[in-house]
Amino acid sequence: MSQYVIQASKLSRDFGDLKAIQDLDLEVEKGRIYGFLGPNGCGKTTAIRMLTGLLKPSSGEVHVLGLELPKDAEKLRLHIGYMTQKFSLYDDLTVKENLQFIAKIYGLSGQNQKRRIDELLHIYRLEQSKNQLAGSMSGGQRQRLGLSAAVLHKPELLFLDEPTSAVDPESRREFWEQLFDLSDQGTSILVSTHYMDEAERCHKLAILESGVKRADGSPEELMQQMGAHVVEIASSNIRQLKQNLMQLPDVISAAQLGARLRILVKDSVADPLALLTQQGGIDSTANLSIVRPSLEDVFVTCTGEERV
Amino acid sequence: MNSLFRIYAIFSKELTQLRRDKMTFGMVIMIPLIQLLMFGYAINTNVRHIPVGVVDYSQTGLSRVLIQTISATQVVKFTHHYVNAQQAEAAIARAEVRAVLVIPKDVSQRLVRHRTVGLASPPSSDEETSRPVAQWIVDGSDTMIAAGIKSLRNMPLAELLSKPANRNIPTFEIALLYNPEQRSAVNIVPGLVAVILTMTMIMFTSGAIVRERERGNLEMLITTPVRPIELMLGKIIPYIFVGVVQVVIILGLGNIVFNVPVNGGLWQLSGAILLFITASLTLGLVLSTIAKNQLQSTQMTIFVLLPSILLSGFVFPYEGMPEVAQYIAEALPATHFVRLIRGVVLRDVEIIDMTFDVYWLALFTLAGLMVASLRFKKNLD
Numbered sequence: 001m002s003q004y005v006i007q008a009s010k011l012s013r014d015f016g017d018l019k020a021i022q023d024l025d026l027e028v029e030k031g032r033i034y035g036f037l038g039p040n041g042c043g044k045t046t047a048i049r050m051l052t053g054l055l056k057p058s059s060g061e062v063h064v065l066g067l068e069l070p071k072d073a074e075k076l077r078l079h080i081g082y083m084t085q086k087f088s089l090y091d092d093l094t095v096k097e098n099l100q101f102i103a104k105i106y107g108l109s110g111q112n113q114k115r116r117i118d119e120l121l122h123i124y125r126l127e128q129s130k131n132q133l134a135g136s137m138s139g140g141q142r143q144r145l146g147l148s149a150a151v152l153h154k155p156e157l158l159f160l161d162e163p164t165s166a167v168d169p170e171s172r173r174e175f176w177e178q179l180f181d182l183s184d185q186g187t188s189i190l191v192s193t194h195y196m197d198e199a200e201r202c203h204k205l206a207i208l209e210s211g212v213k214r215a216d217g218s219p220e221e222l223m224q225q226m227g228a229h230v231v232e233i234a235s236s237n238i239r240q241l242k243q244n245l246m247q248l249p250d251v252i253s254a255a256q257l258g259a260r261l262r263i264l265v266k267d268s269v270a271d272p273l274a275l276l277t278q279q280g281g282i283d284s285t286a287n288l289s290i291v292r293p294s295l296e297d298v299f300v301t302c303t304g305e306e307r308v
Numbered sequence: 309m310n311s312l313f314r315i316y317a318i319f320s321k322e323l324t325q326l327r328r329d330k331m332t333f334g335m336v337i338m339i340p341l342i343q344l345l346m347f348g349y350a351i352n353t354n355v356r357h358i359p360v361g362v363v364d365y366s367q368t369g370l371s372r373v374l375i376q377t378i379s380a381t382q383v384v385k386f387t388h389h390y391v392n393a394q395q396a397e398a399a400i401a402r403a404e405v406r407a408v409l410v411i412p413k414d415v416s417q418r419l420v421r422h423r424t425v426g427l428a429s430p431p432s433s434d435e436e437t438s439r440p441v442a443q444w445i446v447d448g449s450d451t452m453i454a455a456g457i458k459s460l461r462n463m464p465l466a467e468l469l470s471k472p473a474n475r476n477i478p479t480f481e482i483a484l485l486y487n488p489e490q491r492s493a494v495n496i497v498p499g500l501v502a503v504i505l506t507m508t509m510i511m512f513t514s515g516a517i518v519r520e521r522e523r524g525n526l527e528m529l530i531t532t533p534v535r536p537i538e539l540m541l542g543k544i545i546p547y548i549f550v551g552v553v554q555v556v557i558i559l560g561l562g563n564i565v566f567n568v569p570v571n572g573g574l575w576q577l578s579g580a581i582l583l584f585i586t587a588s589l590t591l592g593l594v595l596s597t598i599a600k601n602q603l604q605s606t607q608m609t610i611f612v613l614l615p616s617i618l619l620s621g622f623v624f625p626y627e628g629m630p631e632v633a634q635y636i637a638e639a640l641p642a643t644h645f646v647r648l649i650r651g652v653v654l655r656d657v658e659i660i661d662m663t664f665d666v667y668w669l670a671l672f673t674l675a676g677l678m679v680a681s682l683r684f685k686k687n688l689d
């Protein structure tokens with residue numbers, strides 16, 4: 001098998017007039033964590049559904065684990081795990097019953113089943129709540145249950161659709177530790193998110209907007225190749241300053257961070273500091289400095305979205 | 309092997325969910341119980357104690373004896389007296405009584421000349437002798453009530469005048485098999501098995517797939533290696549048990565409360581019941597793959613249920629239905645089952661002797677399973 005677990009070219013999907021995904025080219029390497037970063041409705045779920053064989057592409061080609069989709073979707077199912085965006089296990093079954101159900105579906109019986117379920121309950125800290133109905137669990141517990149069900153049959157490739165949207169930062173950190181463990185054991189992972197900090201943890205990521213891939217690469221590459229300078233200004237009267245700077249055609253965005261203003265300036269401008277001081281009406285007390293771009297800056301630059 | 313295992317996975321999951329669903333669980337027991345009592349007591353084709361009135365123009369002792377004799381049949385109960393026929397008709401119109409007996413002034417003369425009283429062969433030319441004793445004015449809109457009153461038309465009146473009854477030799481002798489006392493419950497209770505199973509079996513499974521979809525479980529389910537046919541089988545097997553429990557309730561209580569015999573053998577009975585339960589369950593599954601949400605699946609259940617009650621032969625005899633209705637009836641599993649279950653329960657026939665109905669139900673089940681599995685697509689398009 002090739003080094004890629006997912007290869008897609010010109011993948012598109014329409015819903016009536018709406019182009020949910022347009023000409024998506026994708027290459028995901030084996031053993032990596034690959035991220036889809038994008039706002040609500042940009043097509044993350046649609047893309048994942050096509051990659052798992054649940055939706056037929058309107059056009060384009062996909063190979064996942066060397067299998068052609070949607071033709072070989074049924075064969076693929078044994079080798080992938082999928083944690084849906086909305087909790088999709090049974091609310092009226094307990095944690096253990098849910099896991100037993102999944103185990104049986106994948107043909108795990110007797111001692112093997114028991115051992116695997118105990119192992120999962122341990123790894124994902126669900127021992128305490130194993131007899132609790134899934135419907136009555138907290139967001140974090142559900143998410144851990146969802147993940148343990150998705151990895152029960154030890155899939156080579158794992159799809160996670162916004163797995164952390166309903167959990168607190170602490171649980172998110174823990175969740176990512178578990179993803180790195182899985183990745184370490186050789187599982188390839190594709191995860192969608194709209195959190196920058198999560199995207200930054202991925203080996204590689206694709207930034208999606210309105211069904212179109214705007215950029216891809218490792219977070220570092222993306223930040224280096226970003227077509228803009230980042231300037232931070234510490235000054236009084238920031239609100240007024242922001243208004244002024246936004247008028248300038250070369251300023252992509254301006255966002256207030258407490259007492260500072262973070263400005264993105266087009267990289268066609270040779271000296272962004274000079275531009276800002278000369279044309280922006282910045283007074284002498286202000287403190288300007290060029291800073292290292294963050295992933296959020298990348299996101300704003302390539303999607304052209306206003307930062308708030 | 310793996311396939312059996314996956315069917316077992318779905319089966320045990322459904323069973324656990326069913327156990328947790330108190331509402332459905334209650335319905336499994338309550339629906340047959342309540343329906344049995346309702347239909348068993350309410351549906352009665354031998355109408356008795358119809359409230360009627362009387363207009364007595366003769367006011368003689370004889371007219372009072374006549375009224376008593378009629379009351380003694382228990383078909384009617386005299387509740388009101390009216391002065392004249394106009395008043396009586398008004399009373400019928402406002403449903404105070406369902407019929408009125410009008411006794412003419414010359415009732416005594418009519419009576420002595422009446423042929424049922426025993427005047428030997430009255431001259432047929434004599435107009436007087438062929439006149440009836442009195443007249444019933446009946447609310448004819450309800451054919452069942454009307455038939456009850458009509459049955460009084462030829463009631464013997466001999467004892468009225470203490471004369472021996474006219475020996476009336478019937479043209480035919482009628483031997484009533486299987487239900488000699490002509491109790492409605494004997495016919496109703498076995499038919500009720502068909503109606504209740506149609507209702508509950510289709511209701512439970514018609515929601516089966518839709519529910520997975522509505523609760524968001526479907527997206528997970530179709531990502532697993534489970535095959536459509538395994539899913540369908542796993543989903544209907546638990547309800548086979550449910551159906552059997554219901555049949556036991558209906559026939560058991562029918563036997564205890566309404567004294568309806570179960571003449572057929574256990575194997576024959578089980579065979580007929582399994583055939584019908586699986587047919588109804590697969591029909592429900594097919595509906596479930598068509599419905600977009602649970603409301604639609606409920607509507608479809610009712611759409612199937614109504615003809616199953618009305619056309620299956622449960623209420624009206626199949627033979628009396630117009631041809632079109634018979635065609636529709638033949639398409640419904642309930643029709644075939646009503647024949648089978650009445651055959652087994654009342655007449656102790658072997659189901660294998662009713663080949664057409666047996667094959668029909670079996671084929672219906674297979675076709676249903678295939679259609680449901682084919683319609684169930686493992687994708688979200």
Ligand SMILES: Nc1ncnc2c1ncn2[C@@H]1O[C@H](COP(=O)(O)OP(=O)(O)OP(=O)(O)O)[C@@H](O)[C@H]1O
Pocket residue numbers: 015018020038039040041042043044045046047085162194
């Ligand atoms: N089955 C469908 N029928 C019609 N339109 C759809 C369907 N599924 C998705 N869409 C549309 O496609 C677009 C992309 O949806 P998608 O769910 O893939 O976005 P997403 O990135 O997952 O968003 P979110 O972050 O909110 O989950 C949206 O505009 C959505 O309305």
Ligand SMILES: [Mg+2]
Pocket residue numbers: 044045046085161162
């Ligand atoms: Mg989504």
